[in-house]
Amino acid sequence: MCNAMSTHPAASSQIAQLVQAVQQSSKYAAITPVLIEQIAAQELAKGRSHKEALKATKNKLHQIAGVYLTRRPDYDAWLAQLEQAWPHAHARQQACRALMANHASTKERLPILDDFYNTLFRDLPPIHSLQDLACGLNPLTLPWMMQSGALATECTYWALDIYADLALFLQSFFDLAPINGRATATDILHEPPTIQTDVALLFKAAPCLEQVDKQAGQRLLEQVHARVLFVSFPVHSLSGRQRGMVQNYTAHFHEMVHNLSWRVEQFEFDTELVFRIWKST
């Protein structure tokens, strides 16, 4: 009999079978296998059958990543759109906006984008390097980062998310921009970033990471090597309801940093709550 409350480590062959079954679904095939493996192992350890664990693993991957991609990405067509628009500054921003609307998280940022980096990067020394963690399509906000005047001409941009096909698309985008950029498919729970940069962005990702590992948000804040770290949270649920999210996430953020002596500033935009942390690295 299965006991849903018990936890037994699953055999590696059971985990491998489950990972393979998840990868057969085109929606999850490009996700870095280490993350699928971790979630599959967690679900099997709850005493679930293969079938139940498969459903639960897919559900979790949907909640932390799939749900944000509002339509199946056609990266070749997206890149062609960008290539066509790129020579003209206005068309370039229009194309980036249109593509960012395909990811629920960057879609929410579109109405505030004209102010976003002007506000957040104000007072910062020139940014020579930046890491965008659990980035989704946020690297497409690069024209607005550049417009803020905060990026140094030779800025290096590291972009990390769990999808291999997204990483390839973002790498082509960086080559087009052109910026010295490196996009990789990385599960930051399993492989916390070791790069040292001027700025790190952890936009709206902590609640997703914490669905897999409750301590992940706090641990990452400590692990990231950056002089200035931006951590943000949504102010509406994906269904549009507000439900005290600003208060809840503000309280959650302060719990995450309560032992740390960093200078923290808070910015409230219509669709996003952002904390700017000056880390003493």
Ligand SMILES: C[S@@+](CC[C@H](N)C(=O)[O-])C[C@H]1O[C@@H](n2cnc3c(N)ncnc32)[C@H](O)[C@@H]1O
């Ligand atoms: C709420 S979205 C935020 C996207 C982007 N930072 C933004 O604000 O536009 C969460 C992102 O986290 C990514 N993600 C989830 N788990 C991850 C992990 N373990 N490592 C890296 N990225 C992850 C998802 O694929 C998704 O793109």
